Amino acid sequence: MISFGLLFLVPASFCFFTVYSMPTTVHLRNMESFIQAVKQIEDSNPGLSPLTLVRALRSTAGHDDLMTIHFLGASYNLTDAMGILSFSSFSFLDKAIHHIVTDHGEERGVVLVPDGTTVALAPLLLGVESGLRAKIEGKPAIGIFPLTLGRTLGLSFLSLQDFPPSYRLGPNGCWDSVDHPKIFKLSRSPTLATDAVINGGMDGAILGTELSKLPASEQPQALSKILREYYNFILHEGQGLDAVTNHISPKRREISRSILEPLDLHRQVMETLALVWKLESTEWIGLDTGVGEAVKGGLQVFVHRYWDCPQIIPRCQWGAKDYRGTPVPLSLPVQFLYVHHTYEPSSPCLTFPDCSRNMRAMQHFHQEDRGWSDIGYSFVVGSDGYIYEGRGWNHLGRHTRGHNDIGYGVSIIGNYTGTLPSRHAMDLLRHRLARCAVDGGALAANFTMHGHRQAVNYTSCPGDAFFSEIRSWEHFKD
Incomplete structure (x- = not known):
């Protein structure tokens, strides 16, 4: 168990995270509500530049710590911000942006985005502001990584360095309702770098970098349009993510990796911590002889969890019913990976609501019609860019008769008798x-991949077209 007390070693002005338990007014907390509020401000202030607006938003949340001022300058004072924002919008945006975790494990300052993931707004907006400022001034956007990820990662690694590296990041959580989200509860004690903060940091780095590289002749779009194009996209049947060339949220892990990995993350985080020490006179950082090792170990976990591994939508997020009975643990690592298609649902799912609906339908069929304890698959792959948790890494599934205790069963939603899944969906699997399973110790490095039909003789699963495809994959054996 991670103690909240350790988090107070980090001065609150360095990050987006404080802890308190005072009740506040509850608002609908999704990205669309935030974008609508931003759009209303833009409509009420014709000619308002996106940089001026995002600085006003920073002012509402009080994010004028020394490092932010170092890179971005001081934001408008409260009076100037109120000149742009109405009282009602100021109140809503203050609560929407200001990031805290209560002592009851509720994370605030985060929003549910249409793809089913959760994003902290503060690091997202700091990245956008960094990119806009660099674009307007014609200078390199040197503050993007420190403000979106570097500071938070570094301080999280150090504040919990007495714990195993895997406990220094995260966790994720779940909303009380995906249709009307109001409360987001974390799954365990928080670190400074919750999943939502990291998601927001990756999105801020992506959008900030993109904005900073706009041609000199091209003016930035309105802030609401920047956010809407990134989060409110439409995927087309038969193409899915394969046809997408622009930056959208389901691709945040691969895009952020392509942008940030060449920067030498260890050096970047160490330089960020040195700047924190210099600006804030935090002697405890300078006196800590284990800083380099703490950062090295923490970054290894970061790369594995947020870049090597795909985003997995947890059961509580897609609306799973409880397991009936007591789950049976798997003995890890398992030796086999069994590939399936769902057949029914027969069409690929392209949105979080559709994929979640498919997951609930399959769980209902498996529990009610077949009398199983839960959905049979270990994991299910959508064509929306995400993997959905079934029975997960640690519990025995019911996917491949006679082989459930020696392997994972992973299915791609759709019927692939005559056509293939999208390339992106196949690459996720x-x-x-x-890779995530092997590196995490859940799947043997020399694992064997089989199609469902190879283990049982009464099915054509995973479909003729898909089976022909996987026969060329590494680890497949006849």
């Missing part, structure tokens, strides 16, 4: 999930 073939490369991302398999």
Whole structure:
């Protein structure tokens, strides 16, 4: 168990995170509500530049710590911000942006985005502001990584360095309702770098970098449009993410990796911590002889969890019913990966609501019609860019008769008798999930991949077209 007390070693002005338990007014907390509030401000202030607006938003949340001022300058004072924002919008945006975790494990300052993931607004907006400022001034956007991820990662690694590296990041959580989200509860004690903060940091780094590289002749779009194009996208049947060339939220892990990995993350985080020490006179950082090792170990976990591994939508997020009975633990690592298609639902799912609906339908069929304890699959791959948790890494599934205790069963939603899944969906299974499982110790490094039909003789699963495809994959054996 991670103690909240350790988190107070980090001065609150360095990050987006404080702890308190005072009740506040509850607002609908999704990205669309935030974008609508931003759009109303833009409509009420014709000619308002996106940089001026995002600085006003920073002012509402009080994010004028010394490092932010170092890179971005001081934001408008409260009076100026109120000149742009109405009292009602100021109150809503203050609560929407200001990031805290209560002593009851509720994370605030985060929003549910349409793809089913959760994002902290503060690091997102700091990245956008960094990119806009660099674009307007024609200078390199040197503050993007320190403000979106570097500071938070570094301080999280140090504040919990007495714990195993895997406990220095996260956790994720779940909303009380995905249709009307109001409360987001974390799954365990928080670190400074919750999943929502990291998601917001990755999105801020992506959008900030993109904005900073706009041609000199091209003016930035309105803030509401920048956010809407990134989060409110439409995928088309038969193409899915394969046809997407612009930056959208389901691709945040691969895009952020392509942007940030060449920067030498260890050096960047160490330089960020040195700047924190210099600006805030935090002697405890300078006196800590284990800083380098703490950062090295923490970054290894970060790269594995947020870049090597795919984003997995947890059961509580897609609306799973409880397991009936007591789950049976798997003995890890398992030796086999069994590939399936769902057949029914027969069409690929392209949105979080559709994929979640498919998951609930399959769980209902498996529990009610077949009398199983839960959905049979270990994991299910959507064509929306995400993997959905079934029975997960640690529990025995019911996917491949006679072989459930020696392998994972992973299915891609759709009927692939005559057509293939999208390339992106297949890559999620073939490369991302398999690598994540091996590196995490859940799947043997020399694992064997089989199609469902190879283990049982009464099915054509995973479909003729898909089975022909996986026969060329590494680890497949006849």
